[in-house]
Amino acid sequence: MIKRLMLLLAVLALVAAACGGTSDTEETTTTAATDDGTTETTAGSTDDGGGDAGQGSEGGTLATVQARGKLICGVSGSAVAFSETQSDGSATGFDADYCRAVAAAVLGDANAVEFRALTAAERFEALKNNEIDVLIRNTTWTQSRDTDIGMDFAPTTFYDGQQVMGRRDKGFTEDSTLADVDGAILCTNAGTTTEKNITEGAALSGATITLETVETFPEAMEKFIAGTCDLTTTDGSGLVGNKATQDTNDEWVIFPRAPISKEPLGPVYRQNDSQWGDIINWTVYATIIADENDVTSANASQDDERPEISRLFGGEGELQTKMGLEADAFFQVITQVGNYDEIFSRNLNPVGLFREGTFNAPFNEGGMIFAPPAR
Amino acid sequence: MERENKAPDAAGDSAVSTRVHARPPIWRNISVIKWVAQLAALVAVLALFWLLGSEAAKNFSASGISFGWDWLSDPFGVNIREGIDVNPDSGARALVVGAVNTLRVAISGIFAATILGTVVGVARLSRNWIVNRLATVYIEIIRNIPLLVQIFFWSALTIGLSDLVEDDVGTHLFKASNKGFGLAWLFPSTGFWPWLLIVIVGLVAAKFVAAWRTRLMEETGKEAYSLTYAFGTVALFGLVGWFIHPILGFLSGVWDAIGDFIGGLPSSTVSVVIAAAGLLGAAWWIRQFFESRRTPAGFGKMTDDDIFRIVFAGLVGLGVALVGFALGGASIETPGGDVLTVAELIRNGFSNGFHWFADKFTGDSGGPISFSQANVEVRGAGFTQFGTDGIIITPPFFAVWVGVTLYTAAFIAEIVRGGILAVSKGQTEAAQAVGLKRSQYLRLIILPQAFRIILPPMGNQYLNLAKNTSLGLAVAFADIVAVGFTAINQTGQSLPVVLVWMAFFVTMSLIISGIVNYYNRKLKLVER
């Protein structure tokens, strides 16, 4: 149902801005490398056999992806700076780059990714139904998703928290609190932790709200801009991104200062496929380890003398091959996509999200970005 | 050639008589085949369900995903945009809120689309050029744009309206804004129920008055205005009742007494009543079925289908009776923590119903109906919103409702036009030839026949409309589909939610087609 709705949506281009950025919501994208090294891009549906991604248990997702020769990665496609569908069908952003990192690790080619744009409400079904191999879509790690809903989570790539956005001319400031939303109509997108948090949070602070849940966050923004919704709410990163791209006169304000929830965002995969899980986990860790050691896409070398880097890049032992990957899998990740800091800075600095002083700083600088040792 | 030559021989007298009376072998016996087919279909359906069920269960256990119904009673945790309860405390409650929203759109849409569609359909046949063109343009535009696009259009249109501002605070007969539409409406007030009772008595009285006037007309041959008299009677009761309804306040005690009486009955009464209703219902149905097969020439012969129906009706009756008694045994824990049998719950429900009714007969002299204007107020921390008075149509509701109504009306218009055209020109001519006036033959000849033609396809449109309301998902309308998706996302229980959806839509469709079929059967032309 939603699929059809979304497809029509895209075709009719009725959804204006995507979390403020591009106005494109193509449903799927194939970016597959051809043997001559050029990149061939096709946009469209799943006619290329990519319809059935991975397998729950037998065979494993890794085998499926390798046999297929490309990774099918579920993203938002309309989350500013995280995953924005481009006119050529590919996607850019922080989440999209992690899709590329996984493809580089598994297939040796960061461009062997088919992006599939999913609404928040569709994403877990898509993963469960093997429509995608991995879901990297601003997804919060929660207990029920991890257990009941049948997902498993990779390490958090972005520590976030939910906030609310209102208008300065309605009297809101950075110091406004949840109590100040009493009587408002709030919009957010369906199928999120957001809708639950705000219901709970408003009740706790004694505010009576009317909650309108739309399909995608760009629609919530549209209604917020039109005034149909007095306020809009989602992860702080989403609000910052939208404000940065759509609010040139600084008329909007994001509050409260302390987010109303914890939203650790990261990649998600089907549970009970530990080989595949390890690959995703260690792809993330590899970008963090490289960052911790100041190894970047520019200076990465397989001749690196430092033992941990050497091991990570396949110089010694069988760490990667035992996972079912090529020995140089993570070397490919760093050279083709970059380390954590590069991925972060490239995508998120332009909209005003920085690591310093946040949980997303390295652990040795007071943040929470930390990787276990590669050995 | 050879076969043809043989035919006359085979048709010889003796051959025929033996053929007719000989029992055909069992595999060629139509009545046996029919019965076997019915049973086979039943078995196949059951087997299919069993297969699907066990397959699903296997898959679920393989992927470690739980399948269950706990979420129905667990907290829902997400506010709903609009409905009978915007803060439902359980998944089941949330689905009920969504279902009611769906029904609101579907039922009001069906009414509106029927009226609009009929008007446009008749306009399409109008000899007035402008009216005719307008209707045609409407139909062509609406039919050729996908419904989803239209719903988006209406949504975008409301969103584009101006916001409510402080100057709007106050009451309004009608107010359009990007927060939706507010309009004045009539609501039942304190005296409503006693007044309604008087009006119902008036309706019964009107029936007698109408019958009396009709008899008068038939006896004297003079126009006796039976319809006018009937309306007058109802109006009179309504008007007098408007002022005297407080005198019915004493009924409060009567309802309470009835409620107390029912509440004091042993719970087995419920089982007995249900069982009796089931059995008597089946008996009544079978009886009237026999009646319908009775012709002046004697008893019509029963087909195998008929026998099947009778057996089926009997089994359903027995089933209901069994359920009735089972209810006495099944017990449920109420939210209050008491453990009651279902029979007791039903009994208490009726008892409470009467007590509820008793409360409505206060003898209060307030008017039965109150007129309430939409109001705009400043709420909470300073948001200008519609208040609770009048009727507030939210932008999502508006978009879906207008979308499905206009869309379906275009199809209904074509059906109505086709239906009227399908009544042959000869009917009009014959009616004219016997001297009937235009208004008379439209009412007596054309419309009744057109209605029969229109009804079945109209039923399909009603079903479409009801199902199309689910497109409201795209504009944030909190229908059963949207609420169900929220439930799926918060709990991961996709299969149970899908089952609930299916049960809901199938039930709704069955009810709609049941009503349509009922009228269709009643109106069917008798043919040879």
Added chain:
Amino acid sequence: MKTENAKDIIVCDGVKKWFGDFQALKGVTTTVKEQEVVVIIGPSGSGKSTLIRCINRLEAHQEGSIIVDGIELTNDLRNIEKIRSEVGMVFQQFNLFPHLTVLDNITLAPLWVRKNPRADAEQVGMELLERVGIPEQAKKYPGQLSGGQQQRVAIARALAMKPKVMLFDEPTSALDPEMIKEVLDVMKELALSGMTMIVVTHEMGFAREVADRVLFFDYGTIVEDGTPEHFFTNPQHDRTKLFLSQIL
């Protein structure tokens, strides 16, 4: 049947009728007297139906005049309604009302147009059904009757208004041969009872036996007008001769 100086009940004078630019009636002038039985014969498309449909205004003529029982057919709605209730019509396709019982078909107009009491209307209806020989079918629906029975109901329905004139447009053409007779018998009985009748038919036997006058139509005009005797034995016009040679 025709009394000597009976009064004129239908007077057509130079009646012309066009369908678009096709002229179906090219100046028809004739007079029908009370109790007269006039049979109209002619090739297909010659305008027979058009003429009798003009007589009760199912079609409007454009030139000339038609006077029925002293009332001229104009655009005056009152005249039209008056004439329609004086003139009964029987159609080739019966055109019974399928949603009403046989009896209701017959009593409909007496009830709604004449405003007769139902009991009276039903009594008259039953008498008429008896007259056309199918009283036992009163409670059935038209769809349950044979073609011949339906046409007899249609005749009863027209008679229920106690019309002064009965128009028949090929009443037997849609019937199987064995049913034609039962309808013709009813029409004969009606003619004998003194009803003024205009009958479009191809039943030459009926024309010969019952008609007072036969009109032969061709290309929208009356080509031949005379007694059946004259028409069948001594036609004046070549066109008539040719027609008769084809059908006899």
